[in-house]
Amino acid sequence: MKIKEIAIVGLGYVGLPLAISLSKRYKVFGFDINKKRIKELKRNFDETNEINKEQLKKSFKKGFSVSHEKDRLKQSNIYIITVPTPVNKENKPELKPLLDACKTVGKNIKKDDIVVFESTVYPGLTQEICGNELQKHSGLNLEKDFFLGYSPERINPGDKIHTVDKIAKVISSENENVKKILREIYSNVTNGKVFIAKNIMVAEASKVIENAQRDINIAFINEVAKICQKLNISVYDVLDASKTKWNFLPFYPGLVGGHCIGVDPFYLADIAKKHKVKPSVVLSGRKTNDEMSKFIYSQINKKIEKSSKILILGLTFKENVPDLRNSKVFDLIKYFKKSHEVYACDPLVGNISEKKIKLICYENLKKHKFDVIILAVAHKLFIEFEVNKLITFLKKDGMIADLTGIWRDKKEIKNYWSL
Ligand SMILES: NC(=O)c1ccc[n+]([C@@H]2O[C@H](COP(=O)([O-])OP(=O)(O)OC[C@H]3O[C@@H](n4cnc5c(N)ncnc54)[C@H](O)[C@@H]3O)[C@@H](O)[C@H]2O)c1
Numbered sequence: 225m226k227i228k229e230i231a232i233v234g235l236g237y238v239g240l241p242l243a244i245s246l247s248k249r250y251k252v253f254g255f256d257i258n259k260k261r262i263k264e265l266k267r268n269f270d271e272t273n274e275i276n277k278e279q280l281k282k283s284f285k286k287g288f289s290v291s292h293e294k295d296r297l298k299q300s301n302i303y304i305i306t307v308p309t310p311v312n313k314e315n316k317p318e319l320k321p322l323l324d325a326c327k328t329v330g331k332n333i334k335k336d337d338i339v340v341f342e343s344t345v346y347p348g349l350t351q352e353i354c355g356n357e358l359q360k361h362s363g364l365n366l367e368k369d370f371f372l373g374y375s376p377e378r379i380n381p382g383d384k385i386h387t388v389d390k391i392a393k394v395i396s397s398e399n400e401n402v403k404k405i406l407r408e409i410y411s412n413v414t415n416g417k418v419f420i421a422k423n424i425m426v427a428e429a430s431k432v433i434e435n436a437q438r439d440i441n442i443a444f445i446n447e448v449a450k451i452c453q454k455l456n457i458s459v460y461d462v463l464d465a466s467k468t469k470w471n472f473l474p475f476y477p478g479l480v481g482g483h484c485i486g487v488d489p490f491y492l493a494d495i496a497k498k499h500k501v502k503p504s505v506v507l508s509g510r511k512t513n514d515e516m517s518k519f520i521y522s523q524i525n526k527k528i529e530k531s532s533k534i535l536i537l538g539l540t541f542k543e544n545v546p547d548l549r550n551s552k553v554f555d556l557i558k559y560f561k562k563s564h565e566v567y568a569c570d571p572l573v574g575n576i577s578e579k580k581i582k583l584i585c586y587e588n589l590k591k592h593k594f595d596v597i598i599l600a601v602a603h604k605l606f607i608e609f610e611v612n613k614l615i616t617f618l619k620k621d622g623m624i625a626d627l628t629g630i631w632r633d634k635k636e637i638k639n640y641w642s643l
Contacts (some may be wrong), residue, residue: 225336225405229253231300233325235261235290237547238342239275239306239389242413247288249412254290257324262292271574273546274381297332302409303341305329305354306377309343310483315490315510317346319353326354330361333370338402346495347429350374351398354418373397373406374424376431382544393509396427400435429589435488436506441475442485443509446516449477449643453523459643460629474510477643478627479520479552479600480513481541486550517555520643524625525560525630527641528596533586535594535617538601539570546572554602556582566593571605593619602628611636 231245235256237390243254249542251383255401256262264271268280297303307321321360322343329339339358341350344547346351364370380386395406404421421427459477467474480486489506496503517638528534553568572584584592586605594617599606611634614642618624623639624631634641 225301225338227302227403227405227409228300229300230304230409231255231297231329233297233303233305233329234307234343235265236308236319237272237274237381239304240265240270240272240380241379242304242306242342242377243288244275244279244283245388246409247283247286249408252283252288253296254288255292255294255297255328256290257292259292263380264292265290269398271546272381273572277591285643288577294328294332295579297329298334301331301334301336302338302341303329304375305335306342308483309345309487309491311487311490315493317349319349322349322354323357326357327361333358333362333364335364335367335369336371337622338371338373338405339376340406342375342377344376344431344435344484344491345428346432346491347425348495349491350424350428368427369399369498371399371402373395373402374427375406375410376427376434378431378434379472381544381547381571387411389415390417392419394419394421394427394430396421396424398424415435418543431486432492435485436509438475439480439485439489439513440505441473442477442480443512445475446477446512446519450519452483453643458629458632460542460632476628477516478505479516479541481552482547483541483549483552484542486510486513486552514552518551520561520627521556522561524596524598524623524641525563526565530563530577532595534560534566534596535589535592535595535618536560536566536568536596537599538572538603539573539576539581539595540601540603543602545602546571546574548576550572554581556598556600564596567594572599589617592617594622595619596625598625598627599631600627602630606630 229251230246230255232239233255235254244250246252268277305325307325311319312318355372359366373570378391379388391608392409395410397403408417452459459525460549466472491512493503493506539553540547557566567582568585629642
């Protein structure tokens with residue numbers, strides 16, 4: 225099969241870097257339903273901060289094109305779907321974006337085309353649900369007229385070391401020829417680092433357990449952090465000692481938000497329940513991590529006066545990204561707002577008016593004096609902060625609460641709390 229054009233469906237944190245990487249070798253078309261996103265990309269602006277202006281300009285020059293026009297998808301013969309797979313209010317898989325994407329792609333695929341899914345799903349979903357949906361809208365027969373592939377994404381937003389080109393990629397298909405094509409395509413992205421999984425279900429399972437495992441490991445350390453609070457020792461000091469053992473896994477406590485670690489375990493739990501397996505460990509990890517914001521709030525709240533003026537540093541779900549989705553810092557703010565005046569500062573974040581948060585820009589911090597400063601997210605910029613300068617934003621006897629433990633050895637901070 226000759227690769228005419230690869231269409232990337234969903235140009236977010238996963239889709240855009242993949243499209244840029246593939247466009248070095250192939251003709252690539254990027255499709256997204258978000259018109260604003262398409263407009264911005266055409267102006268060489270990526271709001272996720274993953275791809276810079278120069279990289280975008282270069283790719284467009286090489287033939288990369290983007291659009292929200294569905295019909296344009298007809299020109300491609302390989303489709304890679306990278307749309308969100310969130311959960312609903314009951315923490316059940318919300319498949320609407322995936323089904324919508326299948327409908328759009330289904331209406332545009334032709335005989336012999338290949339549709340690859342990168343979105344994180346539970347094992348079986350790609351073939352049973354997406355395969356059927358594609359058949360329904362295309363009128364073509366699965367694995368006869370068109371073919372499926374699955375290749376989970378492992379990128380780590382904000383991480384400039386483990387970039388797309390350096391991470392081994394798991395690929396899978398039920399068809400030998402498609403495996404060969406996917407190996408060729410993805411080898412170009414990852415410098416040859418591809419692993420062919422036994423089948424699509426195995427590849428799907430491999431991804432979802434990677435993130436569930438991370439969630440459970442963090443949950444264990446969060447539980448340890450709670451024990452350490454009672455014992456009046458720092459969990460970070462404990463970890464410094466434990467991680468000197470060769471096989472100790474250094475996970476860190478804190479808020480687990482975002483759209484991967486805090487979401488994917490629910491996909492695993494869902495398929496487990498459907499097969500009458502009780503996912504006790506998976507859901508216990510989720511519960512422990514989801515309760516962390518309340519625990520952190522209660523620890524800090526009992527140490528401070530009522531109606532304190534509080535500054536929260538960092539709003540995003542993790543460090544060095546502008547992504548606010550499912551950030552547990554907002555839970556923390558919600559608890560504190562009940563009896564305190566809360567301000568927040570996050571230079572990586574743009575407009576968040578809908579969240580009704582009092583934002584202070586970095587440069588204006590000096591105009592305020594706070595009773596409490598809470599470091600919620602360890603952006604590089606905050607790590608580089610002069611602690612002496614930070615103290616000047618505090619009232620006399622004000623407290624610094626450091627969720628990340630980075631300032632725990634700073635003697636200048638007289639009133640300090642950490643996990
Ligand atoms: N972000 C990560 O770190 C990461 C890492 C590994 C895997 N994943 C998985 O990859 C998938 C995508 O995640 P993301 O973070 O890139 O999401 P995202 O929200 O950043 O991007 C998804 C994009 O898809 C678009 N979209 C939604 N519905 C669409 C449709 N029907 N047709 C076309 N475009 C559509 C959205 O407008 C958005 O631009 C998810 O399944 C996620 O779990 C994400």
